[in-house]
Structures are given as structure tokens and as C-alpha cells.
Amino acid sequence: MLETLDLGIKMKKKDYKDKIESLEPELGKLQRYFRDKGIPMMLIFEGLGGSGKGRLVNNLLLCWDPRGYSFHYVKIPEEQRERYPMLYRYGTRTPSRGNISVFGRCWYREIIDRGVEKDFDDPLFRNGLNMARNLERQLADDGTLIIKFFLHIDRDEQKKRLKEREKDPASAWSVTDYDWHQNKNYDSYVETLEKIFQETDSEYAPWVIVEGTDWRFATYKILSTVQGAMKDRSSSTGQSRYSRSSLPENGDMVTSVLDELDLSKDLGKDDYKDELEKYQEKLHFLELEVFHRGIPVVALFEGIDAAGKGGAIKRLAQSLYPRNYEVVPVGSPGVWEKEHHYLWRFWMELPSRGKIKIFDRSWYGRVLVERVENFASPEEWKRAYREINELEEHLVRFGTVIVKFWLQIDKKEQLDRFMARKEDPAKEWKLTDEDWRNREKWDAYMDAAREMLLRTSTINAPWTVVEGNSKYYARIKVIRTVCEAIEKALK
């Protein structure tokens, strides 16, 4: 792609002025149209050092109302990059509906660096490409318009520009070792870039290579490309989605582990107390190890109302230090969370190294409550199985231990617990009308749970179904499973 560029291309001052004068208001108008229609847009800019990226991006930004865009230049020191999964630092900066996110530096910089340093089979290089592809497809499926620009100059031009900047005392400090490293290893960068373009160019998130020698031509190409893409989108009928990811078909839901549970499993009070003390002590020890060795842990809880999630979580949390764990209670999304991809609010909750995050409900809401209550369309929740598996794969590759619990009780037990809550003044507040309404949809929730367990049980992030009729039995099974999963990871 880069080899065949005509880097000598130029634009006359007069032509430039005419073109830009008509593009500027047009871009402003399209921004207001996108806002009205709630269409998110994500623009990515990468380029070689000295390609003039800053000034070129500014020429684009100045066409727009600052209330509608945010600019992200994500510069994270090497040693801190490793503290959080990539999705944490990038997914959270993706645009909300009607807004524009412009990246002056993003995941591709990390991927490029890794590709140049290591070979193309390096896990971090591959994981980066994976994240890029998955994230971009997920956002495109969600209606986001994505364009990726690469600003290119040739080796001699780069050298010339860096030298000029070095000559001027006012800007000499701004030329970095990184810039010169690029120039000296120009071929290696070009090879890495070609590889990245090949693997991440797609119909819904295309790369546009911009000849960067002449700033007027480059500005014009950027502005007109964005304007063209926005215009195309604005004239396409309905909510156009570029990605056509293959939707999984509903498989035969003949049998499920849910239908074969032995809910009579029980545990006596004395045994419970002994076991609880034993496992809480063990978990506290494992918590310190996990912190010490920097392993992130996700323990997530789903289940029918009153299945005992809260009680199980409390017993887990009792043995932990608050600085090492956090309980993340997940309710229905807030107004601003709805303005984003549904996974957005979880990206910012992903645990850093050494941290234990306990999710009281989770991203699985998409294929449970949102499916049953029709908050998500069938297209959306069917797509979610794949999206969720991709999210968890991303975490596993980062070294995260994932434990997922489905707590199951039978209908009679649920009724008993509802009645007990109703009569206990200290617990009454826990029982809401919604609980009763959900109970009427018991079968629909079970169908959703069966399909979820089938489609999202993976080797590295398996589900544990917990027989919940006996609270004692369930709590011990939960804490034991968490301990075992961590022990396995520590080996």
C-alpha cells in the first residue's frame, strides 16, 4: 500500500482555499446532522514522526463545534501499559451517540511499536491486532462510522524535517530518540505498517493513507474523505450497519446442565462454619499472592432473583482487604451509559493487575434481562455472545482469572424466600415489584440462561452452575471454586 503512493503530489494555494472554504461549513453541518441522528464517529490518526499530524488534525477539528468531539492522545508510559488490559484505556474513549472521538495516538501506536521490536508472532502484537479488529467490528455493528488515517512521508523527507526542527532552538527538544529510531529503521516500520494495514483494513473501518509531503493536499484529502464518508452515511436509509458479522443460529436447546441439577444438595450448619472459616483463610492468603504477583481476577455472579448472589458475595468479600477487591453492582444502564456500546461501562471496570473485581450481575445482562425484556433486539443480543466471548478472551490473554457463577434455585424456593423477605422488616426493602414480575417470566429467563451457558462456556472462562437451594452449600461451592481457580493460575 505504501510503496505505490505518489508522495510528490501537491496542491495550489488558490485551489486549496476554494476547496476548504466549501468543506468547512459542510463538515459543520454534517456534525450537527450526526448529533441529531445520534450517529457516533471514530477517527484514528497515525503517522510517521514529522508527518505534521498535529497541525493536520487541528485543521479538521477547527471545522467542528468542540461540544461534539473529543480528542484523545493516549500516551501511557511503557511500565503502566501493562497494568490494565488495552480495552480499559481505549474502549472507554470510544464515542457516544452523536459524538466524535478523534485519536491522535491510540492502540495502533502500541501495536506498531511491538511489531517493530519483536516478530509478528509476538503475543502482544497479535493480541493488539485482535483487540483492534474486534473493537472496531463491535463499534461498527453498533452504528459507529470509523475511518483510520495514516500520514505518510518518505525517509528522506522525514530526515529533512527532523533536521530542520533540530536546528531551531525553540523546537529542538521536541525531536525525540523515537523519531530518529523510526528514520533509521524506516524499512522495518514500513513492513510492520503494511502488515497491520493488511490485518486491520476492513469495509467498516478502512485505512486511508494520506500523502503527507504537502500539507495543503493532506488537509484537503483528510477533510474531503471525512466529509464524503459522513455524507454517504447521512444519505443511506435507516440505521446502516457496515459490519455483517455472521450471527450465530439458535442451536438445539435439547439438554442443558441446568435441567440436570441436583438442587437437594445440602450442607449442615457446623460443617458450613468450619468450611467457611477454612476457605476464607485460604482466600485471604491467595488474595495476598494475587496482589503480590499482579494477577487480575474477575468473579461474576448471575442468577434468578433471590438465588443468593448477595450472600455468596458477602462471604467472599469478608476475607479480603478493601484495597484489593471491589464489588461492582450492575443495574440497568444509566442515561449516559446508554449513549455508548453496551460493553462500554464494563470496559472501565476491568481489573488492573492484582485486583479482584466481583461483579454482582454483569455484561451477561445483554443476553439475560435485555433479551427477555426486549431491551435489546434479537440481532443485538445474538451478536452479544460473540462480543462477550471476545471480551473474555481479551482478559484471559492479559492473564486474568475469570470465574463465572450461575446461581440456580427452584421456583418453590424462590417463593419461600420472597415471602420471608416480605415478613422481615430488615429485609423487606430487598423485595420489589420487579421481582414478582420477573418471576412470571421464569421460563423465558431459563431459556436465556440455557443458551448463555451453552454459547459462552469457554475453556478459559467456564461457567460454574451453583445449586442454590441450600445457602450453606452454595456459599461454600462459590468460595471453593474461586480458591481453586486462583490456585490453578498461581501454579
Place this chain on the structure above:
Amino acid sequence: MLETLDLGIKMKKKDYKDKIESLEPELGKLQRYFRDKGIPMMLIFEGLGGSGKGRLVNNLLLCWDPRGYSFHYVKIPEEQRERYPMLYRYGTRTPSRGNISVFGRCWYREIIDRGVEKDFDDPLFRNGLNMARNLERQLADDGTLIIKFFLHIDRDEQKKRLKEREKDPASAWSVTDYDWHQNKNYDSYVETLEKIFQETDSEYAPWVIVEGTDWRFATYKILSTVQGAMKDRSSSTGQSRYSRSSLPENGDMVTSVLDELDLSKDLGKDDYKDELEKYQEKLHFLELEVFHRGIPVVALFEGIDAAGKGGAIKRLAQSLYPRNYEVVPVGSPGVWEKEHHYLWRFWMELPSRGKIKIFDRSWYGRVLVERVENFASPEEWKRAYREINELEEHLVRFGTVIVKFWLQIDKKEQLDRFMARKEDPAKEWKLTDEDWRNREKWDAYMDAAREMLLRTSTINAPWTVVEGNSKYYARIKVIRTVCEAIEKALK
């Protein structure tokens, strides 16, 4: 305070169990009451290494529904602390209405460290105390219940505990040099702590010293103190505010710079073009210096509708790199922003070192639109002058350059601009019904502006009033003023 403690105090297992069993549900109930009434609560925990803070805080947290609290353990590496003002990393974590923020580590740790290392006249030590006092008073004025706990053990007990932990291979790594440094310099820590208690203990944010030798007693003291304070608050009538900061009286608004402006000031087109090019070039040079030397810059714009804020901001931004500047457009607060102190949304927009933040409207909205439209009560907006001065003082002490512009046009000019917008299809969207409504309140806005200029012009953060009838004149005055302010700081 610390000298007279009875650190030998203990609690019997049986007594503990009885007390805690009644406190736990009581605290849960109070949490729900606070949520219903929208009362925010902030709890701070500091303590000596080995005082068992983690476990004690956990005993409190487990009484509560995780949906209603967040735990903050703010550990920021030394070299990064200096990148942002303290308010950025702490103010943003203060509780929203009805919620509880628990700090396991916060600003006091930074202050303590500084106090031990340096003398009590050290600027960072003093600025920290200043921030603590101002922030706590501002939050209390806004209705927040604040309690600060210090967990204390004596020197021998600390030594014993650290040694025990070191003996166990599972926890030996967790004993840090910092812990031993504390033990060896115990007296110095105690002296610093006494100084800090003395300077930051207040009726509305009291310090409670907890004897930490016996964990049962400590847990009981913490739980019962919180329960008592919450109960007091819940039974006090109305929205009880603990702080009684003296409200400034409306001064005599006899004369104001606003009434003596020469709005006929003008600049020809050719001069404008020359000057603009000159100052844009200069600003670009200064931008690089500011970035290089790590100076944060705030340029904020207020003014009557159509006074030309947008145009002036655009001319400033044209010469800058997007990675070094950001335009922060300030509209009416969003739903979740209203759940916090009104300054909260600005705390998270404070510029880091080397960054230029351009505010299109700002925190002054409190004393302008919110005053005129009665969105804030007189008590609230009168209090705001002091709060804003404190915010800006905090920034100046951090080394921030602050430039504040009030853009003024006369009523006729405003009408001309409104009509021009109405007739231009490319600008029509800029004119809203609100603009016409605001125009009717011209005099009220002028009164508010006069008082604002009077009360918030300080030596280090002065207002610049810009004669705006001529756009050319105004834009040059703005960019020149910004250049001069930065130049002054660079000297």
C-alpha cells in the same frame, strides 16, 4: 491528642458480638435513609502501618449495600503526583448525593509524608492543608457528612506487628520500607499528625482517633461513631449544614470597569490580519515552551451571548497542536453532574502540566446564569465567590497560568448579530430561543457580571474585560493577553 489515648483498651468477644449485631442492620437502614434523602457522606481513614486499617474498613463496608458506596485507595507514584493539581485526583472522587465515598488513602497521606520529610512551612505541606480545609468546608456547605478516622497504635505494638508479618513467608513481602521508616521515625510522625489534626479538625469534618490495639474495640468504635453521626444527621430538621462560612455581603456596586468601557475600539482588516499572524506564530512558540517546561494554562471565556467567544477561541486554537490544548465547552450540568458539588465537573477538567485548557464558559456559571435564573439559591451563589477564589488559588499555587476574559458588547451590537445569524443559513442553528430570553435579562446579567468582576479579580488570576463590538479588536486583545500572561510566567 495522641498522647492521652488509652491504647490498652479492649472489648470482650461476647460484648462485641452483641453490639455489632445491632449496629450492622442499623447502618444498613441509615444508608438507605441517606440515599432516599440524597445526603452524601465522606469517610476518611488514615492510620499507622500495621494498624489493621484494611480489615477494620472492611468490617464497616460489609454493613452496606455496595451500590451505595465506593472505596478509594488513591496510590499515585511520587513522580505522577506532580502532573496534576491535588483537587484533580481527590475532588473527583468525592461522593454524589445519597452515596458514600470511603477513602482508605487520600490527601492526608501526601500531607503526612511531606510534613515528615520537610518542615511545616514547606509550600507543598501548606498547600495540602489548604486544599483539605477548603475542600472539606465546601463539601460540608453542600450538605456532605464528613468523618475522619485515624487508627493509632503505639511504637512497640507497631514493631511487634511488623515483625510478626515478616516472619510469615506469605506476608513478609507486604511489610515495606515505608512501614519501618514510620516505626523508626515514630516521634516525627506523631508530631506531624498532631500538627495536621490541629489544623484540619473542624466541627463539620472532625478527626476521630481510634485506639487500634484491639480490633474488636476499634471496629466497634468506628461503626458506632458512623452510626451516631448518621443518626444525628437523619434526625436534624431540614438540610442541616455544618459549616457556617461567613457569607460576603453585597458590596456597593457603584462603579465597575464594565460601565467605563470604550466599545468603539476598533481595528482595520489589514492590521487584524498582520497582528493575528504575528500573535498566532508567537503563541505557537509559547505553546511549545509551555509544554516543554510543564506549565498548565487555563484560559476561560465568559460574556454576553453573541459577544464573540467562539470566534476568539477559534483564533487561539488555530495555532496550537491538539495534543497540547483542549476546548472545554461548558453547558448546563448533566443529570449526574448535578448529583455532586457544582465544582466537581471542573475538578476533573483541570489541566495537567504542559496542557492548555480553554474553557468556553466556566465555573463562573454559578454566579452568572445560575444566579440570574435562580438555579442556585442566594446562599449558594454568594458562597461561590469564595469557593472559586479558593479553586483558582489552588491552581496558581500549582503553577497554573490563569487568564480570564469577559467579552462585552452593547445591546445594539447584540441585536445586529442575532439578526445576522437569523438570516445566514450557515449560522442560523447558533441562535436559539434562549438567546432571546437571556437578552431580556440583560440588566440582571450585567449586575451579576459587575459583582463577579469585583469579587473574583485577584492578583494571580485577574479578569481581562474585552471590548467586543469590533470582532477584530477583541480577537487580537485576547490572543495578545494570553501571550503576555504566558510570557510573564516563563520569565
